[in-house]
Amino acid sequence: EIARGVMGIVSLARQVSLNRTVALKMILAGQLASPVEVERFRNEARADAQLKHPGIVAVHEVGEHQGQHFYSMEFVEGRSLAELLRNGPLPPREAARMMKTIADAIHYAHQRGVLHRDLKPSNILLDADGGPHVADFGLAKLLHSDSTLTMTDAVIGSPNYMSPEQAQGRSLEIGPHSDVFGLGAILYEMLTGQQAFSAPTPLE
Numbered sequence: 001e002i003a004r005g006v007m008g009i010v011s012l013a014r015q016v017s018l019n020r021t022v023a024l025k026m027i028l029a030g031q032l033a034s035p036v037e038v039e040r041f042r043n044e045a046r047a048d049a050q051l052k053h054p055g056i057v058a059v060h061e062v063g064e065h066q067g068q069h070f071y072s073m074e075f076v077e078g079r080s081l082a083e084l085l086r087n088g089p090l091p092p093r094e095a096a097r098m099m100k101t102i103a104d105a106i107h108y109a110h111q112r113g114v115l116h117r118d119l120k121p122s123n124i125l126l127d128a129d130g131g132p133h134v135a136d137f138g139l140a141k142l143l144h145s146d147s148t149l150t151m152t153d154a155v156i157g158s159p160n161y162m163s164p165e166q167a168q169g170r171s172l173e174i175g176p177h178s179d180v181f182g183l184g185a186i187l188y189e190m191l192t193g194q195q196a197f198s199a200p201t202p203l204e
Helices: 035-049 081-085 092-111 176-192
Strands: 008-015 020-027 059-065 068-074 124-126 132-134
Touching: 020 035, 035 059, 035 068, 081 124, 081 176, 092 132, 092 176
Parallel strands: none
Antiparallel strands: 008 020, 020 068, 059 068, 124 132
16 A cells, blocks of 8 residues: 555556556445445546646556456656655745646646646655656546536535635636646745645634
8 A cells, every 4th residue: 555545545556467567546445435436436537547648647547346446557656745845845946847847737637628626745746856747636527527526515625725716615616727726836835835825624
């Protein structure tokens, strides 16, 4: 196991057919997952699988095995931006260079109708050369989709980085500009070493 979130668990694995190391993501609830959880998981895989960009973690395979839904993706051997920022702010030029790569990746996703909606330093993985890769499209929304998985007035995302329309549950107003807000919050933290918004509790 290399990562765990609210909905999923990620393990280090080997794809035998191609003899390569991959990251394998599965639903945390396993075979007990509800239909809604399964559909959310599939939505994440679909959103991520259609994005082929060097700044986005690539999805290799999506499937199901003995009732356990999974997808395998590129393994980025390094640390997250959140881990890097524990050492303090970055030099301005380095922060700008990194943000340009991240912003290019998100722009690419937007052009293909995918919103991330949960941009934060822990979802930016850094490879051995320090290059950023956007990961975790678990809250992604397909633009022009009729999906009802995200109900109006539902608050989704990470409070320290979410846009006002996300924080207020105005889901119908969420768009590419919401991801741009998240990018700005990340850049602020890269330059200052502090979150733009912080409080003792998520609600605050």
